[in-house]
Amino acid sequence: MRVMVVVKATPSSEAGKMPSEQLMADMGRFNEELVKAGIMKSGDGLKPSSCGVRVRFSGKNRTVTDGPFAETKELVAGYWLWEVKSMEEAIEWVKRCPNPMPEDSEIEIRPFYEAADFAEWDPSGKFMDHEKGLCHQLALQQATVQPYLFFSGRCEEALEFYKAAIGARVGLVLRFDQAPDRPPEGMLQPGFEKKIMHSEFTVGNLTIMASDGCNDKSRFDGFSLALTIAAEEDAHRVFNALAEGGKVVMPMGRTFFSPCYGQLTDKFGVGWMVMVPGDM
8 A cells, every 4th residue: 555654844845954963863864774674665854934925716716825834733744655565564663763853843644546546436436537637647747758778798898988088977887607596598699607797877967778789799889878078079079989990971060050060970870969059
């Protein structure tokens, strides 16, 4: 079952008093336990009601009132969303929580409505199907897409190249012989046992995943990575670095959408479009 765990406001939270370093550390450890247990789905603290507004509905009228609001004990200072087996389990977890306030405080647990709660009211399931469709749309809106590149046995070389050429920051690197589960018999080309099964590197704010793949047959036909850089001088430098050992498809120059744009294929066969943002 899903529950919202609500931290009630207190005079100190309404005054905007920040938690002590000790409380921050204690709450951090508690949240870590929740995450490791697979219970915590999200959570955050809220600013005082002086930073918020209320909208009152009366017929067709809408009245906006700026905070702060007087009924401190009825206000919310923070929350979690948990997935638990029962209300009893949620209660046990709340009991383990450090006191979130310097003074006496309260935490309230409220279960979410589940599909079964609407069965009698919505016997055909029409409204529930509509809600499921909206949830599906929301999940897709929150999904992420990342490029995954296969370097045909040259992944380590590629990582070093991108570190030097475009300042890539390399994170996780996992080799086939380090993996808990080995590839099925015959899947891995002989000599690839110590090749990179999975790695991640970041360029700007984009994280790209990469691998040697299971053989030396991978190609990068049909797509390019678009790299946008603010200054023309930096764009030219990066373009020339990526083009070393590769092939220039379109030299850097002015276009109708960019004051500086070029295309190339690097020495690993990866296509790049390097550009400076325009006014479009």
